[in-house]
Amino acid sequence: MIAGPVRPFSNRFRVVLLAAALVGCSADAAPLARGPAWQTATALGGAGTVRDNTRNAFSQPLPTLSMKERRAFQVGNSLFNENWVVAPASAAGRDGLGPLFNANSCSGCHFKDGRSAPPHGVLYRLSLPTGQPDPHYGGQFQDKAIPGVAPEGAVDQEHTIVPGAFDDGTPYTLLRPVVSFRNLAYGPLAEGVTVSARVAPALLGVGLLESVPEATVLARADEHDRDGDGISGRPNRIGGRLGRFGWKANQPDLYTQVAAAFQNDIGITSPAFSDEVHTSRQVAARAAPHGGQPEIDAHRLARVVFYMQTLAVPERRAGSRRGAVLFAAARCDACHTPTLQTGPSATTAGLAYQTIHPYTDLLLHDMGEGLADGRADHEATGREWRTPPLWGVGLVEKINGHTRFLHDGRARNLIEAILWHGGEADAARRAFLAMSKQERAALLAFLRSL
Ligand code: HEC
Ligand code: HEC
Ligand SMILES: [Ca+2]
Ligand SMILES: [Ca+2]
Ligand SMILES: [Ca+2]
Known part of the structure; x- marks a missing residue:
């Protein structure tokens, strides 16, 4: 049987586990071929999968690209790796940094x-x-x-410790971040302002996610939880379009996401967003020289967008x-959808009609x-987050040299990421707490193989 020996689960969880095992079992008898295909699938990105587990694994082009597309x-x-510089510079074409910014390149955050x-x-x-x-x-x-303009200030992230224990008595601690601002250069923050800290997500396979038809995503929504399973996924909407990118799905497509990053994070204006970012109190910023109008032209912006769209997905490695x-039995798959199909693609043939395993809805x-x-972020409330894809989570340590997870990076490893789940995912967290040490290790080995 695929479920294998199951010991110290709570009774409630055992029922779920057995049910899941039964669903996975058809009448035929081949012992290892049972269960849904995603459990053993290795081509997580369909034809967009590359065999690479090196430090460059997130940076490979779709293998289907033509020579011309490879050049683009x-x-x-x-x-993406360009270090933008202060205008005016002799390096026309890559000047216009700031005046206010967070980093001078995309790769400064998405290393x-x-x-x-x-x-x-x-x-x-x-936001207010x-x-x-x-x-x-x-x-x-x-x-x-840039020189001559005051940065808005500095941010400190400290934390308080939240203790807890698994059902078998094994203790754990979580870190709850506490954010504070200092050296505020433009007066106090407004009364009641809310702050949302967000780390830069990994960018593998984002073009495939962009190619999943809106109807496919909407078909999985269950806003009023009509099936009564406690899980009620809801779409975010931006001007009537489905939100897909960002921790709250606050961007509808990669073009808008990339242009917004140039504008807000690096201070580079584009045909999509032609204004420099500053408020009326930021007088020196308003007077600062710019690096052209716009600072990145339509052609080069399109190249960066194409680069994002055609990043491949590394093949899955051996796991458990x-x-x-166990991932299915704990109902992790109710949100971290193992399998989706892409639709037609206007970008490149390799993105179209692929069966992918992103582990997101x-x-x-x-x-x-x-x-x-x-x-709140468009239609997302202050308690809602987009299910992040889990493909690539097992390679983050090798590529980025850390294992920080969740929207603000508070989780120090994958286990802590699961332990923070609550709300609609509370039953999944409790199922995880009820697992034995061996079961937790098996679940972790599965996640690390992605
Ligand atoms: C200062 C750090 C920083 C810089 C610089 C930066 N990003 Fe990001 N990026 C982020 C963060 C944080 C998010 C998530 C934003 C949110 O949730 O609102 C993000 C999200 C994204 C996403 C969406 C990924 C997903 O799965 O939802 C893409 C694509 C992206 N960035 C591309 C870029 C590109 C291209 C550039 C350069 C033009 C860039 N970023 C520059 C921090 C950065
Ligand atoms: C109700 C939907 C839901 C269920 C069920 C669920 N998750 Fe999640 N998961 C999310 C969301 C949403 C986030 C992002 C939360 C955040 O960053 O604040 C997340 C984040 C994660 C992350 C961190 C990913 C990253 O990129 O930082 C991991 C790992 C994870 N989940 C694994 C699991 C596992 C394993 C289970 C089952 C035990 C599970 N999840 C069940 C919705 C869900
Ligand atoms: Ca600028
Ligand atoms: Ca439901
Ligand atoms: Ca600002």
């Missing part, structure tokens, strides 16, 4: 197309209870500025089949008070 990918890659860990590469989003940006600091806190069964879920940032 390379141009996008170098713009090797991977993810950041606090305190580096973290963004702080700001009305949803409006802070009047003096705007919607994003920029802690850097039992861990995959791209929907918003109420994750409880523990993870709440209290800040």
Whole structure:
């Protein structure tokens, strides 16, 4: 039987586990071929999968690209790594940094197309209870500025310790971040302003996620939990379009996401967002020279977008089949959807009609008070987050040299990431608490294989 020996589960969880095992069992008898295909699938990105477990594993082009497309990918890659400089510079074409910014390149935060860990590469989003940006600091806190302009200030992330224990008595501790601002250069933050800290996510396979038809995502939504399983995924919407990218699915597509990153994170204007980011109180910033209007033109912006769209997904490595069964038994797969199909693609043939295993439903879920940032983002509430894809989580340590997870990087490893789950995912967390040490290890081995 695929479930293998199951010992110290709570009775309630044992029922779920047996049910899952039964669903996975058909009448035929081949012992290892049972269960859904995702449990053993290694081509996580379909035809967009590459065999690479090196430090460059998140940075490979789709293997299906033509020679011409590969050249466009390379141009996008170098713009992604480009260090933008202060204008005016002799290096016309890569000047216009700031005046306010967070980093001088995309790769400054998404190192090797991977993810950041606090305190580096973290963004702080700001808003008033009305949803409006802070009047003096705007919607994003920029802690850097060009010479002659004051950075908005500095941010400290400290933490308090939250203790807990697994059902078998094994203790654990979690770190709850506490954010504070100092050296505020433009007066106090507005009364009641909410702050949301976010790390830079890894960028593998984002083009495949962009190619999943909106109808496929919406079909999985269950806003009013009609099936009564306690899980009610909801889409975010931006001007009527499905939100897909960002920790709250607050961007509808990669073009908008990339152009917004250039504008807000690096201070580079583009045809999509032609204004420099500063508020009326930031007088020196308003007077600063720019590096062209816009600072990145449509052609080069398109190259960076194409580069994002055509990043491949590394092949899955050896893991634990039992861990995959436990993943389903604990109902992790109710949000971390193992299998999706992409639709047609206007970008490149390799993205179209692929069976992929991203482990996300791209929907918003109420994750409880523990993870709440209290800040609404389009239709997402202060307690909702988009299910992040799990492909690549096992390679983060090798590529980025850390194992920090969740939207603000508070989890020091994958186990802590699961232990923070609450709200709609509380039953999944409790199932995890009820697992034996061996079962936890099997689940972890499965996650590390992704
Ligand atoms: C200061 C750090 C920082 C810089 C610089 C930065 N990013 Fe990001 N990036 C982030 C953060 C943080 C998020 C998540 C944003 C959110 O949740 O609101 C993100 C999200 C993304 C996403 C969406 C990924 C997903 O799975 O949802 C893409 C694509 C992306 N960035 C591309 C870029 C590109 C291209 C550049 C350069 C133009 C860039 N980023 C520069 C921090 C950064
Ligand atoms: C109700 C939906 C839901 C269920 C069920 C669920 N998750 Fe999640 N998971 C999420 C969301 C949403 C986040 C992002 C939360 C955040 O960053 O604050 C997340 C984050 C994670 C992360 C961190 C990913 C990253 O990139 O930082 C891991 C690992 C993870 N989940 C594994 C699991 C496992 C294992 C289970 C089952 C025991 C599970 N999840 C059950 C919705 C869910
Ligand atoms: Ca600029
Ligand atoms: Ca700002
Ligand atoms: Ca439901």
